[in-house]
Amino acid sequence: MKKYIVVTGGVLSGVGKGIFSASLARLLKECGIRVNVLKIDPYLNVDAGTMNPNQHGEVFVTEDGYEADLDLGHYERFLGENMSRKNNITAGQIYSAIVEKEREGGYLGSTVQIVPHVTGEIRKRIESLEGEVNVIEIGGTVGDIESEVFLESVRELALEKPLEDFLFIHVTYVPYLKASNEFKTKPTQQSVQLLRRSGINPDMIVIRSENPVNADSLKKVALFGGVPLNMVINLPDVPNVYSIVEILKNYELHKKIADRLRININESTFSWNYPKTFKPFKIALIAKYLGTDDAYKSIIESVFLSGCSKPVTVDSQSLEEMSWQHLCATLSEYDGLIIPGGFGKRGIEGKIRAIQFARMYKKPLLGICLGMQLMVIEFARNVMGYKEANSTEFDPDTPYPVITMMEEQKKVLQLGGTMRLGAQLMEILENTKLWQIYGIAKVSERHRHRYEVNYDQFPELFKFPDEKGEKLTISAKSNFVEAIELQDHPYFIGIQFHPELKTKVGKPHPLFTEFIKTIEDLSK
Structure with a gap:
């Protein structure tokens, strides 16, 4: 019964x-x-x-x-x-x-x-x-x-x-x-x-x-x-x-x-284990949704369950108005940065400036979904010289649409339940930091997005792990570019999926635990 x-x-x-x-x-x-x-x-x-x-x-x-x-x-x-x-x-x-x-x-x-x-x-x-x-x-x-x-x-x-x-x-x-x-x-x-x-x-x-x-x-x-x-x-x-x-x-x-x-009931099976002590590192969550603490709940809990103090929310719009020196001074106070997902143009330029700071000054950075897309935009603008590079979500007329809407999404008229959603299989490429983290070739991760990296039109931005050159390394792929990284950076990883959605008590997602471990290693 x-x-x-x-x-x-x-x-x-x-x-x-x-x-x-x-x-x-x-x-x-x-x-x-x-x-x-x-x-x-x-x-x-x-x-x-x-x-x-x-x-x-x-x-x-x-x-x-x-x-x-x-x-x-x-x-x-x-x-x-x-x-x-x-x-x-x-x-x-x-x-x-x-x-x-x-x-x-x-x-x-x-x-x-x-x-x-x-x-x-x-x-x-x-x-x-x-x-x-x-x-x-x-x-x-x-x-x-x-x-x-x-x-x-x-x-x-x-x-x-x-x-x-x-x-x-x-x-x-x-x-x-x-x-x-x-x-x-x-x-x-x-x-x-x-x-x-x-x-x-x-x-x-x-x-x-x-x-x-x-x-x-x-x-x-x-x-x-x-x-x-x-x-x-x-x-x-x-x-x-x-x-x-x-x-x-x-x-x-x-x-x-x-x-x-x-x-x-059987009380003898009780074995609830959860983090009780936390590393005092300061992690900045470069955010645009500030109306409630719950807007980034799973990311915050993923950091917490990885044994680190709660991230500090930083208003991405405030970074747009700062001088470069002020921005560098502000973000230097943090041990690592997370650029979360989201929609819409507001606050985007502040996120891109934070990514530029993390890339230039070797600050550990994890970009999630929109975060990864902005990492591509920042690289195209400030390394490749495509100054007007953008996503067609923010500028439909950009001459360098390095991020564009997925082809099947162009036919979608309704908004609810129509994105690329849920578990999707992808391949992790060897000789990458992502491979070191996962240790396996095939993984399934959860997605929620309409836009993708425009690799077909801008292959010059990227390289595969065994290729040389100062480019973004593709570290995971399916029919889309699923992850990018910089190999000469302690932790500069962008992912199209949402690892925070798979964190459990006692089993935080390895992308977060490795992010915290990198910060800890750098602090020694």
């Missing part, structure tokens, strides 16, 4: 439901349970592919080419397993499926309604999960109009299942009011009331807070939330989110869940 744990949120968004859900799933996995996860996003987008990173955070791409909310990244890193499109539902997907079925006559003339048709479609997808225990995170907060149909769906499903098959966990926020020197539980009480109006009573309440909540406040939450005191869990802010798995274990959350769901 499948078991379900439904995680809802209250008071405000962004309190950490995703991290809690991922930590809970990993704790159960450590106890020998086969776990699956599902993120439900109530927004009407079909997927996260067209969302602005400044507003919504990064787009996480799965192996099968699905563009998802960043919470799937949390699930992958914590669980150490690859997610797929089956691990995410959006309201847009549900309503699209309903309308398509109605147009095909699939409802046999019935009036199509929220109940039972929409809720039925949601329930069908939930029941298709294949875990022994399935952790379902419902995005947003209770009280949101968008979430109501999903809450109704899980309420219906729980009503039809035995009591021991469902567990509802409500994650809320308890603020601390300095003026009166007390924690305020009223928002949590009201949030639970809203959940009850949806027909759902929480079995457990998880309180998020900046600092540990006192015992009286916990008792008040238990009383007004209608749950036993031992089912109220406080999770204050921690410097390392990967420690939450251990914190939940110390709360004996796995035992409480096993008792409630009547499942067998």
